[in-house]
Amino acid sequence: MPRIIVTGGSGKAGQVVINELLQAGHSVLNLDLLPSSNPAITTLKTDLTDAGQVFSALSGQFAFSEPFPPGLPPKPDAIIHLAGYSRNMIAPDTETFRVNTTSTYNVIEAACKLGIRKIIIASSVTVYGVTYANGNIDYPSFPIDEEIDVNPTDTYAIAKLCGERVARGFASRFNADIYVFRIGRVVDPDEYDSEMFRSYVNEPAKWKVHGWSYTDSRDLGRMCDSAIKKDGLGFQVFNATNDTITNFGNTMAFLKEVCPRVPFTREMGEVEAPLTNRKMKDLLGFVEEHPWKRYYKTS
Numbered sequence: 001m002p003r004i005i006v007t008g009g010s011g012k013a014g015q016v017v018i019n020e021l022l023q024a025g026h027s028v029l030n031l032d033l034l035p036s037s038n039p040a041i042t043t044l045k046t047d048l049t050d051a052g053q054v055f056s057a058l059s060g061q062f063a064f065s066e067p068f069p070p071g072l073p074p075k076p077d078a079i080i081h082l083a084g085y086s087r088n089m090i091a092p093d094t095e096t097f098r099v100n101t102t103s104t105y106n107v108i109e110a111a112c113k114l115g116i117r118k119i120i121i122a123s124s125v126t127v128y129g130v131t132y133a134n135g136n137i138d139y140p141s142f143p144i145d146e147e148i149d150v151n152p153t154d155t156y157a158i159a160k161l162c163g164e165r166v167a168r169g170f171a172s173r174f175n176a177d178i179y180v181f182r183i184g185r186v187v188d189p190d191e192y193d194s195e196m197f198r199s200y201v202n203e204p205a206k207w208k209v210h211g212w213s214y215t216d217s218r219d220l221g222r223m224c225d226s227a228i229k230k231d232g233l234g235f236q237v238f239n240a241t242n243d244t245i246t247n248f249g250n251t252m253a254f255l256k257e258v259c260p261r262v263p264f265t266r267e268m269g270e271v272e273a274p275l276t277n278r279k280m281k282d283l284l285g286f287v288e289e290h291p292w293k294r295y296y297k298t299s
């Protein structure tokens with residue numbers, strides 16, 4: 001059974017991601033400051049900003065038992081790093097930057113040096129620079145894909161970008177597979193009935209900040225599973241989003257209306273998400289299971 005370490009597994013995305021990994025047949029160890037709401041999950045209370053704790057946790061026992069199995073604990077097969085501040089304004093900018101960059105650096109360095117061959121890092125679509133810009137700015141082009149040069153100005157997204165650069169350098173130095181997931185706004189199953197999702201649909205002009213795209217938390221878990229199963233791609237950046245735009249418009253017609261000055265670099269699918277996941281589908285073979293229209297109630 002593949003052994004997967006998840007960091008931040010007690011958080012919003014992490015809890016659902018872990019459920020999906022368990023359903024896919026993996027065994028999971030959670031590293032987090034907080035306990036998991038799922039008592040079946042072993043959570044090691046780990047401060048990932050402390051490199052010693054990270055090295056110890058990544059090379060230690062995988063589960064609690066009495067006695068422990070004989071010999072040295074086997075190496076985990078993969079690590080999925082989700083922990084950190086999940087947006088600006090939870091902590092002062094200096095703290096967001098310190099925690100997010102240090103924890104990502106520590107996880108990547110320890111995993112590479114311990115010979116863990118697959119590392120998945122949570123980045124964010126905020127690196128495209130629009131979400132936390134000072135004021136209303138446009139995306140450089142549509143679709144918003146991984147080829148776009150990213151120049152965010154806010155602390156959270158800059159810290160994510162720093163993590164992406166560490167990933168790139170270490171993947172090359174250690175010949176490891178490090179896949180960066182630029183995650184969209186995470187939507188839990190009960191959020192399809194939320195005020196926010198209703199506004200996505202009914203007031204779409206407001207939602208440039210989320211790129212008129214989303215990430216179902218269960219599908220995020222399945223994206224992680226696809227990444228675990230696909231070896232040999234080295235360093236890669238993927239938009240980790242669902243397939244379709246978050247309103248009932250035709251994608252190109254809608255984008256031309258709300259962003260008339262932004263050019264297109266290719267023809268887009270009729271309802272393709274502006275933050276396109278085409279690369280994730282092509283390279284990792286990801287197939288969406290939770291399209292929003294299946295859950296959204298129109299009346």
Ligand SMILES: NC(=O)c1ccc[n+]([C@@H]2O[C@H](COP(=O)([O-])OP(=O)(O)OC[C@H]3O[C@@H](n4cnc5c(N)ncnc54)[C@H](O)[C@@H]3O)[C@@H](O)[C@H]2O)c1
Nearest residue numbers: 008010011012013032033048082083084086122183185186
């Ligand atoms: N929620 C979203 O919409 C969204 C969108 C894009 C990207 N992301 C990214 O996805 C990841 C998960 O997001 P989330 O919404 O589940 O966040 P969350 O805040 O719900 O969970 C984060 C978890 O990380 C843990 N953590 C924080 N600092 C830690 C430390 N120093 N050591 C160990 N654990 C620590 C927290 O205790 C928490 O359980 C984050 O990296 C976030 O930036 C989230």
